[in-house]
Amino acid sequence: MPEPTPVLPEVLAQIRTLPPSDRPLVICDVDEVILHLIAHLEDYLHQRDLKFLKHEYRFTGNIARREDDVPLQADEVRQHLIWFFDEVSHEQDMVPGASAALNDLAQGWDIVLLTNLPGGHNKPRRERLLAGMGIPYPVLTNSGPKGGAVAVLAANRPGPVVFIDDSPTNHKSVNASLPSAAQIQFIADPRFRAAVEPEAHIDLLTGDWQETAVFIDNLLRSRA
Incomplete structure (x- = not known):
């Protein structure tokens, strides 16, 4: 099993700009999850x-x-x-249903977008693209495995934490750093999704935002 991953200093600095909250948290990747890659x-x-x-x-x-x-x-x-x-990165298409699902979930959950994006100069362009699609949530740019960043984002929150990402590497990292997180492996491309054999720590493998939203809603209800 992979060792827990430390959070990168540049990611920690971004996390510290977020307001404190005790709401349940959805940490969502961007590429191949919200935007087609x-x-x-x-x-x-x-x-x-x-x-x-x-x-x-x-x-x-x-x-x-x-x-x-x-x-x-x-x-x-x-x-x-x-x-x-x-x-x-400034003109990727949205995965169908992403905006509506996230906006519905935002009624009960905080949403943070955690993306591995080469070149920090591309972050503002990605933020503008997402905001123009009705996805105005904080965008944090990371490099490498995401487990450390997810663990820090989840710290001191009493509610459930959901991690959504396409990458098996990132899911393994989160499982090592925050095994209590519910993990959704979302892969929009059906060919790549069909080639994935989900690990035991994956709670849902999907490429459908409606299915994802229902799963997350049920998770919150079950812990109420």
């Missing part, structure tokens, strides 16, 4: 004669040149992801 990334790759080798949750070793199927080196993959977010 895979579809946009495939378009980006195809425009550069690149492709996914498999529809599975890894980038390094899974992005290759179309003509010879040779995977890109890790540093090339990282650079392409930086370029992708620089070019696309």
Whole structure:
């Protein structure tokens, strides 16, 4: 089992700007959960004669040149992801139902968006995009596993905490750092979702916001 992850100083500084609250908390990822990622990334790759080798949750070793199927080196993959977010992070499409579900949940829950976003300069553009979609919740930018940030966000809150993310790595990190959190693995792309075998700590695997909202509502009712 992974060790608990410490919160990064730059993320802790963002968390400290949030007002104190004792309400239940939903900590929600953005890419492939609120905003489509895979579809946009495939378009980006195809425009550069690149492709996914498999529809599975890894980038390094899974992005290759179309003509010879040779995977890109890790540093090339990282650079392409930086370029992708620089070019696309201000115009990603919303996953259907995300805004309505989050706004309904906000009646009973605090909502914080915790996103791994290369390049801090892209944060304001992402905040404007989400706000324009009717998703005005605080956006915290992280790097790497999210367990430490989730544990700090949940500290001193008596109510339940829900973590929504697509990444198996982030879910393992949260399970190590805050095992009491309810964990929803949300993957909008059906091909990538079908390739995932959910770990035991995953309470719901879904790509549907209505199902997600019902699950979270029931969770709060069961603990009332």
